[in-house]
Amino acid sequence: RVLIFKSKSPLYVVTWNVATAEPPDDVNSLLQLNSPKKPDLYVIGLQEVKAAPLKFVTDLAFEDSWSHLFMNTLAPLGYIKVSSIRMQGLLLLFFSKLEHVPFIRDIQVTYTRTGLYGYWGNKGGVSIRLSFYGHMLCFLNCHLTAHMDYASQRVNEFESILDAQTFDTKNTPLILDHKVVFWFGDLNFRIEDHEMLFVKNCITNQQYNLLWSKDQLTMMKQKEATLQKFKEGPLDFQPSYKFDLHSDNYDTSGKKRKPAWCDRILWRVKPKSSLSEDFPLKLSQEFYTSKMEYGISDHKPVIGIFRLELRKIYETPLVQVSAEGEWSANFDALITYSLLQTFPSSAWDWIGLYKVGFKSVSDYITYTWVKDYQVSFTKKLFQVYVNKDKIPVLGGECVLCYYSSNLQRIVGISKPFKVSNILLLYFMHTS
Secondary structure, eight states, rough: EEEEOOSSEEEEEEEOOOOOOOSSOOOOTTTTTSSSSOOOOEEEEEEEEEOHHHHHHHHHHHHOOHHHHHHHHGGGGGGEEEEEEEEEEEEEEEEEEEGGGGGGGEEEEEEEETTTTTTEEEEEEEEEEEEEEEEEEEEEEEEEEOGGGHHHHHHHHHHHHHHOOOOOSSSBGGGGGSEEEEEEEEEOOOOOOHHHHHHHHHHTTTTTTHHHBHHHHHHHTTHHHHHTTTTOOOOOOOOOBBTTTOOOOOOOSTTTTOOOOOOOOOOEEESSSSOOOOEEEEEEEEEEEEETTTSSSOOEEEEEEEEEEEESSOOOOOOEEEEEOBBBBBBBBEEEEEEOOOOOOOTTOEEEEEEEEBTTTTTSSSEEEETEEEEEEOEEEEEEOOOOGGGTOEEEEEEEEETTTTTTTEEEEEEOOOOHHHHHHHHHOOO
């Protein structure tokens, strides 16, 4: 069976060098939340997230302000944060619609420092790799060396990141082993030769094509085999760097830095190794632009929207879980679950109770251990209870999620169900 997402924008990628700024009031425009059709996945890569030592430690413990903003914005729309990775100023976030979460597996994250000869994390790359319905995807967010004269060094840094980042798996140990790779970030490639006046006139007249031949990344792709493996959509938008803050004016400071397409999104689909290889996946880009309305940084964010067509290699979750009977804080509740496929279950597996619109795996109301609170089982069907003292008095729309300790992810989600508000029931009864 071929799954072709009904949404016209199933995969939404953002890259933004935020220049240590705190988040804006909202990111609705950045994520195009007013669009009638929502993506299935959001992948958000930030660079230069404020990383003062004390703040960085705090962020690691409590989530940074940028992660909070994106989670608070996307959770009410039915997305949860599946994974993230932070290396000083580099932050990568992966969000999914809840319906896809049980089919996202084999998640691993890693990072590579390239700043100060590999000892400092102000430059480098962070990546998230995962299986999406059985297809291996990798997302690499990079911040490469700055300045006009270092185009070759930027390529060397990228290649060193590809070589250095490895994953604990036989089939896809390296980034380029994955079926699809997205490479994005502040890649810092500049526009050579042309004088400032010419560049600005081309931008004013929207004659961006006159600048393409001197874009360093375009030039380097002509001679570097590694870069030739990656595709990029046409640069039919304003260069995203360098702006005066809270302005659409390019740099008016004494340095007068030349505009450039520093912030880029590229992708690669791994070619078939043989004609007989079953490779049921297609990827196409539908949209690629800079978002000019944000002025907190000297970079404008850049977005890419992709259509992903694939055949589901598996269509059932590992676990089916459901809430039995009526739920309220008046009495213990019952959960039924069954294992639909073989997987390494553990005594540390648990089932969490979540409000509909939860933000991440850790955003549960309560949880119950599947072994400790088991009340009955057969070969295929298990039942566990939840103590009434742990059920919210005010109730609400909830879901149950089975979390695998060995796999470190959610492997089954119930249908939404209602937990009764016992205070409301009490007042209705007494009135």
